[in-house]
Amino acid sequence: MTLPGGKRLSWALLLGLGAASCRPSAERPTEEPWAWDLPPGFPAPLVPLDNPMSVAKVALGRMLFYDKRLSASESISCATCHQQALAFSDGRTTPVGLQGDIHPRNAPTLTNVAYAPRLNWADPGTKALEAQMEGPLFGRGAPIVEMGLVDEPRREAALARLLADERYREAFERAFPEAPKYTFEHVSKAIASFERTLVSGGSAWDRYRAGDAAALGEAERRGMYIVRDHVGGALCHHCHDGFNLSGPVKHVDAPFDEVVFANIGLYNVGSTGAYPEGNQGLYEHTKNPSDRGKFRTPTLRNVAVTGPYMHDGSVATLEDVIAVYVEGGRVIEAGPYAGDGRKNPHKSAGLSGTPLSAGQRRDVVAFLNALTDEVFLSDARFSNPYPEDEHFGE
Ligand code: HEC
Numbered sequence: 001m002t003l004p005g006g007k008r009l010s011w012a013l014l015l016g017l018g019a020a021s022c023r024p025s026a027e028r029p030t031e032e033p034w035a036w037d038l039p040p041g042f043p044a045p046l047v048p049l050d051n052p053m054s055v056a057k058v059a060l061g062r063m064l065f066y067d068k069r070l071s072a073s074e075s076i077s078c079a080t081c082h083q084q085a086l087a088f089s090d091g092r093t094t095p096v097g098l099q100g101d102i103h104p105r106n107a108p109t110l111t112n113v114a115y116a117p118r119l120n121w122a123d124p125g126t127k128a129l130e131a132q133m134e135g136p137l138f139g140r141g142a143p144i145v146e147m148g149l150v151d152e153p154r155r156e157a158a159l160a161r162l163l164a165d166e167r168y169r170e171a172f173e174r175a176f177p178e179a180p181k182y183t184f185e186h187v188s189k190a191i192a193s194f195e196r197t198l199v200s201g202g203s204a205w206d207r208y209r210a211g212d213a214a215a216l217g218e219a220e221r222r223g224m225y226i227v228r229d230h231v232g233g234a235l236c237h238h239c240h241d242g243f244n245l246s247g248p249v250k251h252v253d254a255p256f257d258e259v260v261f262a263n264i265g266l267y268n269v270g271s272t273g274a275y276p277e278g279n280q281g282l283y284e285h286t287k288n289p290s291d292r293g294k295f296r297t298p299t300l301r302n303v304a305v306t307g308p309y310m311h312d313g314s315v316a317t318l319e320d321v322i323a324v325y326v327e328g329g330r331v332i333e334a335g336p337y338a339g340d341g342r343k344n345p346h347k348s349a350g351l352s353g354t355p356l357s358a359g360q361r362r363d364v365v366a367f368l369n370a371l372t373d374e375v376f377l378s379d380a381r382f383s384n385p386y387p388e389d390e391h392f393g394e
């Protein structure tokens with residue numbers, strides 16, 4: 001493997017492989033076993049039977065995730081919209097695709113994405129990372145173009161670009177010793193394996209939970225009681241629940257296929273209960289009117305760096321998010337989306353407003369800020385493997 005030497009060393013140390021991995025790369029077994037390096041209390045993610053984890057696959061997936069040659073224009077990579085310093089979101093309201101087209105939805109964080117039983121903001125049919133990737137890679141199912149590999153010739157050309165690079169021939173060989181190795185099935189399996197490693201559980205809140213009482217200050221602790229324990233009448237924890245502060249998670253100890261979509265009253269276009277056209281949430285899949293405006297509950301981990309917020313990036317700051325919950329929805333006074341979201345007939349039960357004081361709102365923001373995992377945001381294992389090479393980047 002030709003990853004920069006320092007990187008390989010840190011993998012080896014973190015995986016506790018010790019002396020075995022100090023052997024020269026040529027002698028190392030191709031399928032080096034995978035060992036999860038999980039934060040305390042984190043259950044092991046579920047991995048599809050036909051795509052077991054391996055060190056070599058994760059290394060290949062990391063290269064591909066950062067490689068712009070994987071897009072038709074050779075100008076964007078997955079990391080363009082999923083940037084590590086922003087917990088793998090992109091800081092924009094909605095991202096700009098390959099041809100300058102605006103994506104209707106905000107680029108979500110990939111924090112702990114291995115635990116998500118469904119992917120995308122409101123997509124009941126997409127369960128696996130391997131399947132999700134057909135969206136960004138091939139532009140499947142929508143007029144939106146992300147990486148732009150919309151037809152066979154473009155896919156062939158992208159693969160040829162990769163294989164002109166010696167590093168990929170070696171990396172595919174190690175990750176997929178069987179033939180044929182250079183396929184998009186393997187591209188997708190490798191990237192999914194890398195995505196499953198994006199586990200984050202090193203925030204101040206995690207240190208507090210592990211017994212370090214000083215890890216959270218007074219305000220952060222008060223905010224925690226509001227978000228986690230119903231103080232002040234807030235119901236946050238009903239939806240942002242568990243170790244991931246998210247909707248239902250799926251893992252080896254909870255292989256259930258649970259999924260919840262909620263409408264938090266962001267819109268009520270023309271008092272009809274509608275959300276903006278093209279962004280109606282679950283309704284777009286089910287055509288059931290009561291599913292209008294329903295989206296997946298995102299994780300609150302690293303939320304301080306993933307703004308702007310919500311499925312369409314229409315809420316700028318955490319203070320603004322809290323105002324939505326305090327009011328029981330959002331009122332839009334004028335423009336094409338005018339309407340009183342508080343009165344959206346499809347709004348989920350229990351979101352009728354929470355009278356938090358100004359101080360309590362500040363406490364909630366303080367707690368949300370304590371959910372940032374600084375190590376995750378700069379962990380060398382998740383970073384661009386070839387920052388000096390122009391083909392790789394965000
Ligand atoms: C142009 C920006 C853009 C690019 C490039 C892009 N994505 Fe995304 N990604 C998004 C947006 C926007 C969504 C939300 C889509 C939705 O909800 O319909 C998303 C959603 C996801 C999700 C679902 C996360 C979750 O928790 O629901 C994953 C996983 C993902 N992308 C991985 C990738 C991978 C892998 C690549 C490269 C092959 C990639 N993305 C390229 C913008 C992008």
Ligand code: HEC
Pocket residue numbers: 227234235236237238239240261262263264266293295296297298299300303306308309310311312318321322325348350351354364
């Ligand atoms: C009924 C379930 C539910 C409750 C209760 C709830 N949320 Fe949410 N939350 C959601 C959903 C669903 C979204 C995404 C909505 C969308 O995009 O339209 C969301 C989005 C968010 C976001 C934006 C995250 C991002 O990445 O864009 C934050 C922050 C947030 N909620 C915090 C809170 C806080 C704080 C509370 C308690 C005051 C709370 N939520 C209560 C379901 C809920």
